Amino acid sequence: MSDESSKSTESGALLSADHLSYTVGHDDIVHDVSLDVLPGELVGLIGPNGAGKSTLLSMLAGLQQPTNGAVRVREKPLQQFSITERAQIIGWLEQIGEIHWPLSVRRLVSLGRFPHLATWQKNNAKDEQAIQRALELTDSSHLQERDAMTLSGGERARVLMARVLAAEPSLLLADEPVAALDLGHQLQTMDVLRNFANGHKACIVVLHDLSVAARYCDRLYMMDKGKIAASGNAAKVLSNDNIRRVYGVDVIAGCESIPWIVPHKIVDQDS
């Protein structure tokens, strides 16, 4: 894996999307979105509910076919990858992850190794190491014997994060991974993503907490009604004007060692 990626595009984008649209009936869920992610980048995807963030992410992951436009990974169209190659490169973390059988947490996390296993192959030492590391990174080692269906919301989110980390993808697409987490685990998970997006690896993360987005992400894409409303560094994207226009909310923001953005009041749309 690592050899292959180091010889591929040094300067080029790890992932790029050209004019992606996703249409259901007459509704454009995603409309003409272009973006790119460079190796080493942590890119934040923000925007109000229903802006099309999750649909965009699942198109980038190759799970939904765009109505228009194309996704490229290392400059090669995503469809040209085999489904297994794609799964080895791209890790996708669902917004509300499902767990259907009461497997042990460790077994659940080990399912992340699936793209690396041949049909009859069992996890080897290398796989077990990846699983162990993922459990430790997400502070879930102590949960590994637990029944995965009895976890709390936050524990579950961490375990599912461990599942996607265990796959050791080059590109991680995470849909609201910190929404259910307490303050400490939010920071910890963001640190994990920050450290993940390093070298040839990169991450796109959907976030609702703008302070977290401003603090951790290299670049942000702000979506509104299926389109990119603003993109660039946090200072540019998270301007009071942009937030007011897209979220309809006035914020109080500042920066004292770290940036902070606190919603203040809902803007009267007619004024």
Added chain:
Amino acid sequence: MAPRGQQTPGMQSNNRLLLVLSLLVIALAVTSLIVGSQSIDLKQALADQFNNPDSASAIILREIRFPRMLISIVIGASLGVCGAAMQGLLQNPLASPGLVGSASGAALGAVSVLYFSTSIASIQLIPIAGMLGSLMASLLVYLLAGRSAGITTLILAGVAVNSLATAGLSLLLNLAPSPYAAQELILWTLGDLSDRSFNDLWQLLPCTLLGWALLLGIGQPLNTLTLGESTAKSLGVRVNHLRWRVFIAVALSVGAAVSVAGMIGFIGLVVPHLLRPFVKHEPARLLSVSALGGAAMLLAADIGVRLIPTQQTLKVGVLTALVGAPFFFYLILRTRKQYHG
């Protein structure tokens, strides 16, 4: 380190479970050779195969008990493994070949052939008709319920398709030319393993083995479905492909089973359930143990009908339904508790 310490006992307990179930199947298989209206001395009957092949006990063993035993094992294993595969595929503990219409569809297909048959040659068509009926019924359930069927939709679709198949069966009974023909059809649908010969076994095997072959290698993909269909897709599982594979495998092997032995319900539901805790709820490991468990349960049921003294011989499908239905009640109660506290 934890990983090694965990992997090995897991594998060991799996092998131990497979061994225990295999021994159980063997013990029940031997018992099923001995027990019956005519109790035979197995040692004597075996010796007679060489010395005195025309003795009564030698013939009973060779022509009646032995094929019946093998057919029980094959059908039981099919029902067990298909139940486990269905439950894994639909991520749903209440799924079974019976619930999603495979069995009643197969019965309708097979009975149609019996009903319309004019020559003995059409008997050969029974397995094919059973298989087609089974496939069409599960397809219909699948189309009705939609791709990401919730538990309720799936059960409703199953009930709807089952009632359609039952209506078709009733129609054929209604139009049966004589009461005898009607009774023959009814008895046939009840699920019966008596008076089966090696011919039935040969009729059963091709479709069954093809079905089993389709299920090879689906274990790990089924495991990933624990995380839901979208995540399984993102892990590189061809979920649609997998779904078709399981549906066709179930249609083939359940269709063949029903066309030889009629409808034998609940084994596909009960067996995976009983065994699931022993494989730590892992869909992949459940497949092989459910095959053995299904074989054991059908052998036991078939011994049961021979031991229970009734005036008319009790049909094995009736016995599995009598035991299975209350178990289904229990499952529903437990599911209710799980989902609603």
